[in-house]
Amino acid sequence: MDEHAHNTCIICGEHKLEGIHIVSEFICDACEAEMIHTDVQEEKYHFFIHRMKQIWVQKNA
Template sequence: MDTVAVQKTTLEKCIVCDEKKLTGIHLFTSFICSDCERDMVNTDTSDPKYKYYIDRLKSVKRS
């Protein structure tokens, strides 16, 4: 049986960097691009960027 891969072609705006990207995750109705997700996961809590990420995630709303 052959498997057909479907490639996503719609750009979505990341709630962290405000850039339109193809790949990432959805958190409720919000989109976080793969680059920002990777940076958030690897940022130490003592890093000033950590507070920035927390502030951006506050914009996430449940559907």
């Protein structure tokens, strides 16, 4: 894969150049940083968990 290709982030849905791949999905740098700094008590934490579950759902589909 071209390392400069745009990837669609499974968290924000935006096309980004920089980020990480987990299994066959992509998470942009901005979302990764936000996830790392989100406290488990915050509502956004549950959103991140829901989106991350999609990695395993799609892999096992």
